[in-house]
Amino acid sequence: MEDATVVAVAGNPACGDMITFYLKIDEEKQIIVKAQFESYGCASNIATSSIVTEMIKGLTLEAAWKDITWKSVVDAIGGLPDVKFHCGILAVGALKRAIRQYFTNKKGLVPAWLPPEHTFEEKQALEEEELAKTLSKRMKPEAEKQS
Numbered sequence: 001m002e003d004a005t006v007v008a009v010a011g012n013p014a015c016g017d018m019i020t021f022y023l024k025i026d027e028e029k030q031i032i033v034k035a036q037f038e039s040y041g042c043a044s045n046i047a048t049s050s051i052v053t054e055m056i057k058g059l060t061l062e063a064a065w066k067d068i069t070w071k072s073v074v075d076a077i078g079g080l081p082d083v084k085f086h087c088g089i090l091a092v093g094a095l096k097r098a099i100r101q102y103f104t105n106k107k108g109l110v111p112a113w114l115p116p117e118h119t120f121e122e123k124q125a126l127e128e129e130e131l132a133k134t135l136s137k138r139m140k141p142e143a144e145k146q147s
Contacts, residue, residue: 001022001024001034001036003024003034004022004023004024004036005023005024005025005027005102006022006023006025006098006099006101006102006105007020007021007022007023007098007101008020008021008094008095008097008098008101009021009094009097010090010091010093010094010097010125011040011041011045011090011094011125016040016041016042017039017040017041017042017045017086017087017090018039018040018041019037019038019039019041019045019049019090019091019094020037020038020039020094021035021036021037021049021052021053021094021095021097021098022034022035022036022037022038023035023056023098023099023102025061025102029060030060030061030062031058031059031060031061032056032057032058032059032060032061032064033057033058034057035052035053035056035057036053037049037050037052037053037094041087042084042087044080044081044084044087044088045087045090045091047077047087048073048074048077048080048087048088048090048091049091049094051073051076051077051091052068052073052091052092052094052095055068055072055073055076056068056095061099061102061111062111062113064095064099065096065099065113065114066113068092068095069092069121070085070088070089070091070092070121071088073088073091073092074088086124089120089121089124089125090121090124090125092121093119093121093122093123093124093125094125095121096119096121096122097122097125099114100114100118100122
């Protein structure tokens with residue numbers, strides 16, 4: 001999305017699931033007017049990311065933050081196998097990271113409904129990102145040895 005107000009990434013290249021969310025926000029009304037995603041991963045990752053973009057269009061940032069949970073996403077697509085729940089968690093983590101990033105960019109304009117601590121979904125997205133960085137650092141020396 002060329003005119004995105006905010007962009008956020010969640011996922012882990014080591015497991016194969018990556019999501020980039022693009023949100024276009026009406027800044028006066030704080031409404032999500034457009035949402036798109038790019039995904040690299042399994043069908044469950046694509047499905048959960050897609051349904052999140054449909055669920056949030058027209059919502060205020062506050063409503064998207066409070067009402068969109070990984071459970072509501074899983075329910076909206078008709079369920080997922082237990083082993084794929086992390087896809088819903090990542091999709092919501094990417095959404096919440098985008099909303100938090102939007103307010104971080106506004107410097108000092110943090111609404112009372114936005115908690116200072118990261119949510120479960122954000123933590124999962126961040127933990128997977130940190131794991132990917134750690135694995136990448138460990139794999140780099142191995143790749144250099146083979147060169």
